Amino acid sequence: MADHHGAVEDDGMSPRNTTAAESAADHRFLEIVGGAATAYPAESELVRADLPDLSAVITENVAARRTTVVVHDDGSEVIVDPPEFGKIAAFILLVALAALGARRAQLEAAGNVVELPVGARVRLRPPSGVLAA
Amino acid sequence: MDPLVWFQRLALDVRIAVELTGRPVELYVVRLELRVAGAWRTIHLFDNAHGAHDEHSFRGALKLPALEFFVGSNSEAIPRAISLLKERWPIIMEQWRTTA
Numbered sequence: 001m002a003d004h005h006g007a008v009e010d011d012g013m014s015p016r017n018t019t020a021a022e023s024a025a026d027h028r029f030l031e032i033v034g035g036a037a038t039a040y041p042a043e044s045e046l047v048r049a050d051l052p053d054l055s056a057v058i059t060e061n062v063a064a065r066r067t068t069v070v071v072h073d074d075g076s077e078v079i080v081d082p083p084e085f086g087k088i089a090a091f092i093l094l095v096a097l098a099a100l101g102a103r104r105a106q107l108e109a110a111g112n113v114v115e116l117p118v119g120a121r122v123r124l125r126p127p128s129g130v131l132a133a
Numbered sequence: 134m135d136p137l138v139w140f141q142r143l144a145l146d147v148r149i150a151v152e153l154t155g156r157p158v159e160l161y162v163v164r165l166e167l168r169v170a171g172a173w174r175t176i177h178l179f180d181n182a183h184g185a186h187d188e189h190s191f192r193g194a195l196k197l198p199a200l201e202f203f204v205g206s207n208s209e210a211i212p213r214a215i216s217l218l219k220e221r222w223p224i225i226m227e228q229w230r231t232t233a
Contacts, residue, residue: 066140
C-alpha cells in the first residue's frame with residue numbers, strides 16, 4: 001500500500017483546524033459512505049452544526065427535496081427530511097397550503113429560522129444512534 | 134445499477150460528493166464541487182474508472198490527466214480520497230480559481 005500523499009509536510013500544507021462538530025460530521029460521513037450507517041436516504045447531505053450558513057443549506061436542500069443531516073459536536077444529529085409526496089399528495093398539499101394561508105413550520109438553525117414546507121419531517125438522533133420520530 | 138450518492142457540505146458553496154456503484158463497491162467517484170454562478174462544478178476528483186486509484190485536477194472545465202494517488206483496495210482508497218479533499222479543499226479551490 002502506498003500513496004503519493006503519504007508525507008503531508010512535503011505538500012507544503014499544514015493540517016486545517018477542525019471543530020468538534022466538523023470532526024463528528026467527518027466521522028459520520030465515512031461511516032455512511034462505508035456502509036456502516038444505513039439509516040439515511042440516498043443523496044443525503046451531511047453538514048456540521050456550526051457551519052455559518054447552516055440555515056441556507058437546510059433551506060436549499062428542502063427545496064431540492066434532499067435530506068439534510070446536521071451533525072453536532074457530541075455526535076447527535078438533526079435529520080431534516082423533505083416532504084414525500086406524489087401527484088395526488090401534491091394536489092392535496094396545494095389545497096392545504098391555500099387553506100392554511102401558507103402557514104409553515106419553522107426550524108431554528110444557527111440562529112436563523114428555516115421555514116419548512118408542509119410534510120417536512122425533523123428527526124433527532126442522539127449520539128447513541130437511536131432514531132426518534 | 135444506479136450509483137449511490139452522498140454529499141458533505143464544507144461551506145455554503147463547497148461540497149464533497151461521493152458516488153458509489155456496487156456493494157461491495159466496484160466503481161467510485163469522489164468529487165470536490167464548487168458552486169459557480171448557481172451551478173455545481175467539479176474542480177477535483179478521485180476515481181477508479183480505469184482500474185487504478187486516480188486523481189484528476191481541473192483547469193476550468195478541462196479535466197487534467199490522472200495521477201495515481203493510492204495503491205490498495207477500494208475500501209481504503211475512498212476514505213483516503215475524502216480525507217485528502219477535506220485537508221486540501223481551500224488550496225484546491227484557490228488554485229482552480231487562479232487557473233480557470
